Amino acid sequence: MKAMILAAGKGERMRPLTLHTPKPLLKVAGRSLIEHQIVKLAAAGFRELVINHAWLGEQIESALADGKDYGVKIQYSPEVAPLETGGGIFQALPMLGEEPFLVVNADVWTDYDFSQLRKPLTGLAHLVMVDNPAHHTQGDFAITDAMLSPEGAPKLTYSGIAVLSPQLFKGCAAGAFKLAPLLREAMLNGMVSGEHFVGAWVDVGTPERLQHAELVASS
Template sequence: MKAMILAAGKGERMRPLTLHTPKPLVRAAGVPLIEYHVRALAAAGFTELVINHAWLGQQIEDYLGDGSRFGMRIVYSPEGEPLETGGGIFKALPLLGEQPFLVVNGDVFTDYAFAELRRPLAGLAHLVLVANPSHHPQGDFRLVDGKVTDESEDTNRLTYSGLAVLSPALFDGCQHGAFKLAPLLRRAMAGGQVSGECFSGRWIDVGTHERLAEVERLLQESP
């Protein structure tokens, strides 16, 4: 199974850190955020990694290189203009191949064991959900008997963690350009094609200076 890290975000809420540094290279405890993912993926047995980028993306390529120092092969999918999550993944599909692949947002911090996702995919997607953080109390989806749904009930909703396994078939009929991933997932949910799980370990959406500081605290507390 191949993996993809989404690293094309501009990180405007983290200025001035991101004025001259791409968000995935912002450091926590002295290590770029994206490097935590790369090392965790390598430890989980992934050897082929695709990374998309846009804002200051060449810095990401210069830092990670071809991946050999991590025991991986890294290839890049540069975006001349932001393509959003769906469009970015769709552009990278030729690099990802015909089999389901793991995808993770480059701006989340987690201790999820990526090796858990190296299993056959039933349906079009498998999403890792988490308890709703304070900055997203309404959640995104519901998890019912292992299936993810977009039912309108406000109760028992969970937040999409930015970590999933996706089938290339999820993108059938898409056209090149900028588009979101969520509508594709909702369409697949309507057909009962999205499974899921709830993760209760460490997970932080590093979208602000305050949440970056929270990651720093977690790392300092780690043995």
């Protein structure tokens, strides 16, 4: 199974830290956010990674190179114009192949074990859900009997970790588009499973949450 790390965000809420450094290269516990993901993916048996990037993306390529220092092979999917999450993944599909792949946001810090996702996918997507953080109390999707729905309560928050089938993007066209509408449509057709993860997880979207991730990582 291949994996894609989403690293194309501009990190505007993280300014001034991201004025000259892309958010994925900000450090937690002495290692950049994206390095944490790569190391964990490698430990879970993933060997082929795709990383998309935009803002200051050349720094990401310079820092990570071809991935051999981490025991993986990295391919890059540069975005000249912002493509949103859906468009960014769609552009990278030729590198990801025809089988389901793991996708993870570069800007989350977690102790989730990615090896748990190395198994056959039933449906079009499987999402890892977490308890709603203080900055997102309304949640995203409801989970019932391991299946996700855009309706219902209580709702949990999408962690930024998932396994997606390339078939989820069937009928899509190149350009910028969001991932969430595709997931919602698939949920209405009973094609999205989910799990509730209760371990360490921080959405590192602001300087304050970066500090929180540092505290969590050192605890």
